[in-house]
Amino acid sequence: MSQQVSAERDPRIRLLDVVDRPLSVDEALDAVRDPAAGGIALFVGVVREQDHDKPVAALDYSSHPTAVAALEAAADQVLRDDVVGLAAVHRTGHLAIGETAVVVAVSAAHRGPALEVCRDMIDTLKRTVPIWKHQQFSDGSDEWVGLP
Template sequence: MAAVSDVSRVTTDVLDAGVVQEVEDAVSAPECGAVVTFRGVVRDVDDGRGVSGLDYEAHPDATAVLRECVAGVAAETGLRVAAVHRYGELAVGDVALVASASAGHRREAFDACTLLVERIKAQTPIWKRQHFAEGSSEWVGL
């Protein structure tokens, strides 16, 4: 049975273990033997260039769009899904996105979580500015 969680949002809050647990709890159900969670983490390299950090900018409608993505994936798959995306200044190692899906079996949960992440990245109006170790920066997703 599909469920759209109202924990899904865009926020400036740090996505710590408590938020990961909140997202997983939102999709967990007794009939679900698989809970798959993806954490998108700021890495220290992109295309061979050292990255020192990221700035994410979010449109005021970003939460509404992210929730539409969550609702669409839930409706298409019939599964429980939820996600939280962070914006603002993020350092290497910070979590930028938590997405989770649950299902009776692992393959369904993996597929739904992958679909959710791809949909959020393609549709949610959030833009990333990468800061490189040598001092330059560039926008991604504009």
């Protein structure tokens, strides 16, 4: 389920997507590499083995059809003048422990803005993009995270 962003987006937004295949950290890094950038910040979210003091068996991510548009709105919200490039990709589907769920990369002339905008992007994505996590625990219980 790959979705594309609008053609009118800010050219510094180099890659935004919600996909149902394994994610590539290199793809995000390559998208934001630029001769004008002296720093690249990267966030990689992975499925952890424990949450709420309970062992996690696996999880599934699902998204609303508007997720990519919401991802683009989040990127627009966090962009600053000193950002050179921004990439964010979130995975959907069934993920096992250790698999990559989300990748955010931001380049800027200096490390400070790259780090700040990378953090702002992942926080804004988690707060505003309609992607939901169904987490299954080893004891048979489960929970939904991110539902409206």
